[in-house]
Amino acid sequence: MPEADLESLPGVGPATAEKLRDAGYESYQSIAVASPGELSNTADVGESSAADIINGAREAADVGGFETGTDVLERREQIGKLTWNIPEVDELLGGGVETQSITEVYGEFGAGKSQISHQLSVNVQLPREHGGLEGSTIFIDTEDTFRPERIDDMVRGLEDDVLEDAFELHGVEGSPDDEEAMDELVQSFLDKIHVAKAFNSNHQILLAEKAKEVAGEREESEWPVRLVSVDSLTAHFRAEYVGRGELASRQQKLNKHLHDLMRIGDLFNTAILVTNQVQSNPDAFFGDPTKPIGGNILGHTSTFRIYLKKSKGNKRIVRLVDAPNLAEGEGIMRVENAGLKPE
Numbered sequence: 465m466p467e468a469d470l471e472s473l474p475g476v477g478p479a480t481a482e483k484l485r486d487a488g489y490e491s492y493q494s495i496a497v498a499s500p501g502e503l504s505n506t507a508d509v510g511e512s513s514a515a516d517i518i519n520g521a522r523e524a525a526d527v528g529g530f531e532t533g534t535d536v537l538e539r540r541e542q543i544g545k546l547t548w549n550i551p552e553v554d555e556l557l558g559g560g561v562e563t564q565s566i567t568e569v570y571g572e573f574g575a576g577k578s579q580i581s582h583q584l585s586v587n588v589q590l591p592r593e594h595g596g597l598e599g600s601t602i603f604i605d606t607e608d609t610f611r612p613e614r615i616d617d618m619v620r621g622l623e624d625d626v627l628e629d630a631f632e633l634h635g636v637e638g639s640p641d642d643e644e645a646m647d648e649l650v651q652s653f654l655d656k657i658h659v660a661k662a663f664n665s666n667h668q669i670l671l672a673e674k675a676k677e678v679a680g681e682r683e684e685s686e687w688p689v690r691l692v693s694v695d696s697l698t699a700h701f702r703a704e705y706v707g708r709g710e711l712a713s714r715q716q717k718l719n720k721h722l723h724d725l726m727r728i729g730d731l732f733n734t735a736i737l738v739t740n741q742v743q744s745n746p747d748a749f750f751g752d753p754t755k756p757i758g759g760n761i762l763g764h765t766s767t768f769r770i771y772l773k774k775s776k777g778n779k780r781i782v783r784l785v786d787a788p789n790l791a792e793g794e795g796i797m798r799v800e801n802a803g804l805k806p807e
Contacts, residue, residue, distance in 0.1 A: 470484055470489070470495075472520075472524070473492075473517050473521055475513045476517055480508075483506065484503075484507050487507070489503075489506070491680075491731075493521075494676075494680075494731060495517060496518060496522040496524075496525045497731070498518060499518075500514040542733060543565075544690065544733065545558075545559035546560045546561040546562075546584060546595070546597050546690070546691065546735050547559065547560035547587060547595030547596075548560060548561075548580075548584070548595075549587060549595055549626075549804075550795070550797045550805070550806045551806060552795035552796060552797070553782050553797055554595070555795070556782065556790075556793050556794070556795045558789070560595060562735060562767070562768070563690065563734055563735045564729045564730055564733060564734070565735070565736065566726060566766045566767050567735065567737050567738070567767065567768040568739075568740055569581075569737065569738070569772055570739070570740035570742055570756040570770070570771060571772030572742055574774065575772040575780060576772055576799045577695065577696070577739035577772060578607075578695050579803075580739070580772070580804065581609075581693040581695045582611070582614045582615060582618060582803075583618055583803050584691060584693065585691065586615060586618045586619055588601055588690050589601075589633075589634070590622075590633070593629070594629060594630075597690040597691070598633065598687070598690070599688050599691065600682065600688070600689050600690065600691075601656065601657045601689070601692070601693060602675045602679070602691070603657055603658065603693045603695070604668065604675065604692070604693065604695070605660065606661075606662045606694070606696055607696055609695050609696075610659050610661075615654055615657065616650045616654075617801055617802060617803065618802065618803035619646075619649060619650045620646060620650070621800070621801070621803045621805075622803075627649070628640065631645070634649060634653070636648050636649045656687055660675075664704065665704050665705075668694075669717065669721050669724065672694075672721055672725055673724060675689075675692055676724070676728050679692070679728055679731070679732040680732070689728075689732060690735060691735045691737060692728055692729070692735070692736050692737070693737045693738075694725065694738045695739045696738075696739045696741055697718075697758070697762075698718070698740050698757050698758050698762070701714050701718055701758075702757060705717075719765070726765065740756045740757065741757055742755060742756055742757065743755060743756075763786070767788060768786065769786040778799045778800060779796060780797050780798070781795075781796055782794065
């Protein structure tokens with residue numbers, strides 16, 4: 465995203481422009497979607513001045529007004545679909561995980577949530593004709609789940625025709641039969657996954673802001689960021705905010721964090737994938753007693769909600785629980801050494 469002339473905005477001089485850029489506000493659009501309070505703290509200006517700056521940015525970026533349904537349809541055609549490469553699940557999701565949206569995957573421990581975040585980190589780097597987005601990944605790791613060895617397994621587990629096109633896209637010479645070339649291809653995939661380990665909820669929020677900077681820096685590059693994965697979204701919040709007395713402040717921080725992630729998706733046409741933990745609902749006399757944590761804040765902010773359920777052996781049931789334009793339904797997949805595979 466090209467750097468804007470921030471000093472043309474009302475009330476922005478060289479010093480204020482420098483503070484805004486240092487905080488990651490390098491475009492009119494990034495300022496246009498900020499709140500006055502947020503900008504006031506960042507640029508050290510009053511809230512009324514911050515509101516004037518935001519309004520000026522909205523006019524310059526041409527955002528914030530009404531548009532027709534046809535305009536929305538045209539804009540939605542820019543949205544990419546990142547496939548799981550599991551036909552049953554991709555059909556369930558209307559083609560795959562959407563960019564400019566938050567997709568939440570929740571389930572009990574061992575259901576395969578981290579396997580999905582690893583697999584999509586591989587799939588996003590595939591050619592578009594194989595369901596990829598030809599982009600890189602930011603992986604925010606809160607539970608020490610990221611394993612490079614798993615990426616290795618999943619790259620090697622791709623179909624031969626997919627691998628051959630991946631060699632070409634990644635600029636690696638060789639074939640799936642060439643062990644040395646495969647090692648180089650795996651290294652190329654790993655190089656395009658930017659991993660950061662979050663040590664607590666405040667650090668996690670900071671990393672989401674840093675992810676926005678990284679996505680901005682790479683937007684014009686050969687491998688723009690097309691997936692931000694947070695595994696798991698709620699682990700630190702759940703551990704640090706214990707009891708009903710802490711619930712309100714936990715939900716406020718979680719809400720801000722989700723909107724920071726949503727902003728990355730909107731600004732850079734990126735898919736946002738978050739995994740979530742579950743809790744047992746003792747009031748449930750019938751049906752499945754597990755429900756996702758995060759409450760209504762997470763429920764309303766997630767565009768797509770997917771429930772991952774264990775089945776026999778390595779089988780997993782993928783249930784679409786909520787989506788704005790898709791019917792609820794289920795698909796089946798297998799979690800194998802070579803990655804996620806169709807039933």
